[in-house]
Amino acid sequence: MTSLSSDLPIEISQTALSVIADAGADVGQFRIAEHQNRMVNTRDGSVENVASDSNTALSVRVVHNGAWGFAASTDLTHEAARDAALRALEMARISAQVSNEPVELIDEPSHGTVNWHLPIGEDAMAKDDSEIIELLQEWNARVAKAQIVNHVDAGVSIGRDTTFFADLNSNQITQSRDRISANLTAIHISAEGFEDMRTCAPPAGRGWEYLTGTGWDWDAELNQLPELLAQKASAPSVEAGLWDLVIDPTNLWLTIHESIGHATELDRALGFEANYAGTSFATLDKLGNFKYGSPIMHVTGDRTADHGLSTVAFDDEGVSAQKWDLIKDGILVGYQTDRATASRVGLTRSNGCAFADSAQHVPIQRMPNVSLQPGKEDITTAELIAGVERGIYIVGDKSWSIDMQRYNFQFTGQRFFEIRNGQIVGQLRDVVYQSKTPDFWGAMARIGGPSTYLLGGALNCGKGQPGQTAPVSHGCPSALFTNINVLNGRKEASA
């Protein structure tokens, strides 16, 4: 990033902030953000796309006359910074005409001048395209040689965010963080139709080392994939009804994301997302008294987890990273906040969850790493399975959907292993599990220990209008849920 490695950000931020200060605005925040992405994907070993992009912009955000104003530009010049400041002030003027409740931001101490970089091993951004392609083609060849496999799709995605933040509170904060993701899907086609099986490796805040064995055993998973696909292709279709589910972290992270992560966003609870992403059943009156789930449930929010996709030192309002409880002993005890929502509900400090996916978008309250903590006793996944008489062990995520208040959800997965009398007896097909958030978490009967804990996550969490996407991680152990409604996806489709 050339723009952020020079004095330019500081210089043009001063141009913008002086315009804002002269106008008498209460809050003035200036950001430059550069987002770099690389992507390679192959289809049956042939390269389909090798692409890279970068997006750099500046933006100015103000609170003036009690209203927000925001403007952005992809020009990184003094003129563009001054213009953005003036446009932001004008947007605040327009908004103030219709606002009946002034915007107030809760205080945050100045952190001064800071430089922070997410620790990684090997710089993936510096890799030649050919090295990435060779890795994917080697993976492809390894899986495609199995007779059961008719097609293979594979891809690698690499990202880096570099940001500069300055405000009227004397902050000048430069940060960078990397992430990497890869996946491979094997497909079997027969006269009866087709089945697929995808790797379960989550995206991670790591470098190239992640694809060569640090943090994920790619060799083991790729070697197993054809056999897992063969088992699935010949598996019986599930019988719909109530089942006990042992859910692997590779699947449970997504259920946490949808039913806890989004539900504990304070802006949703206050109605700010009502037209789009929705609201939350976890309303403020439930704070401190609502039974979210079973007493063994302890869920935290953090922006500090090692290799977390939402890990950062400071958010886009200059608030330093923290870790806090969202659900403790099964009771709702906290929310994710930005400075405006924290002020609105009388909190003394934001927990640092304001950010945007580019400088061209307004920072909104977004999700930190939200994680289900493992049990104190180190119960293994095998031990959870051993305690189940009739159930399904679900591994890997696939389809997901949840309603606009985060009650009714439905998920599928990659692999569904039937459990009979504490033993896995083979795979099942067409498994869809469906529940209501408090019922599901209330049915969590046992929880795995630290040895089962895995940091899952996604690169594409969506929220806000204009729409924004964000990467986020969710750690969790394996866990047992009793009497969960399982549908047969194939039968649901038949009229």
Next chain:
Amino acid sequence: MSELTMPQAVEIGLELLGKDGGVVVGEASENANLRWANSQLTTNGNTNEKSLNIVAFVPVDSGIGAGIASGQVRNRDDVAKLVEVARASGVASGASEDAAELFAGPVSADFNDAPVSADLSGISHIAAGLGEVMRDKSAQFFGYAEHEQDTLYVGTSAGTRLRFPQATSRFELCAKSPQRDRSAWSGQGGTTLLSTNVHEHASNVLQGLEYQKTKIEIEPGRHKVTLSASAVADLMIYLMWTASAREAAQGRSVFSAANGGTRIGEQLTARNFNLVSDPKLSGLETLDRVVNLGASSMSSPFDTGLPISATSIISGGVLSSLASSRHAAAEAGLPFTPLADNIHVYDAAGHGSLSETAARMGDGLLITCLWYIREVDPQSLLLTGLTRDGVYVVRGGEIVGATSNFRFNDSPVSLLNRITDAGESLDCLPREWADWFSRARVAPLTIDGFNLSTKSDAI
């Protein structure tokens, strides 16, 4: 982009690509938006964005490789860096299986003109209307208005020089009762916010809240429903996105035939039902030339510049074509079928408005819109999702109250043969997919046995 105009950047990109050639696409966008919640404005913005995309075609062993690089450019050096990255990616990629000779597309006489500026008067128009609507304290209002002006500059080494300005607007209004036990929504797509009548939308949502005062318990199950145009659009857009000739020919889609090949020619419904993508659709016109940066089962950058004509995916109830690149079409032995950025869904026998269509249903449920639609099973194209902001109970052709929301599990393909009635097509805002696809002219449909799988407590 301060030192270069967009046409200049495109020309420099093509010059630097040299005889090997490629595609250069410049994008200039201006966006203005307003957002409100709890009957007050929350966020707003006015942003300008410019970027340059280079697709470099590079000779490699046994063919031509393609690499893509995108970013902002301010001078010739910035363009050169992008070209260098794209060419290096092209070399690394090896021979592209979709490589083909570029088509010499059109040359726009106004190619060198500046990007079109956004008309921001629509935002003021909406703000003024909202100021009046929000005085009504019988409900709380939430919503979003956006106007975006994009100008595309497309240049190829085969001579195409295309400038394409396009305006897109969007308005959404949601009203909730003060107790938050009722919720209604109304939306509108288009090209300008100036045509949005905020008061009319407010009247719609307040009428919805009024209907919802009467709560009627309906059990989950298969029900006769009338889906609004917005709801139908969200289902049919997903069908269109999955209508890939290559996926079907390879046995990887709902449109794959049981014994190989595709289902083209199969009667999906006995009704004269049509799903068309047409760049000349009056009022919803869109780009009539292929512009692709990346390759997929439905697209290839080597097709850039080729004309797009009207394509019927479903014609008279018959699956008549599937989307493809030239390469995918040749591989599948099918005609080359690129799609435009709009959708027109109509039933030849369709007539009347949404409320008239719902009234003809007699007894059933009128569904305002769908939300959180995701694919459950690609083989049947089983989709799941939620009803949202108004499921109205119709008895004897009249709305008599409202029921809860439901999770649905149904396939936009299988439901085609359960259509029992259709209204007239109208321009609508597909609520789920509007961030990606908003040019929709779609008929409301009455469907037998729509699978409302479980209840949702969400309001």
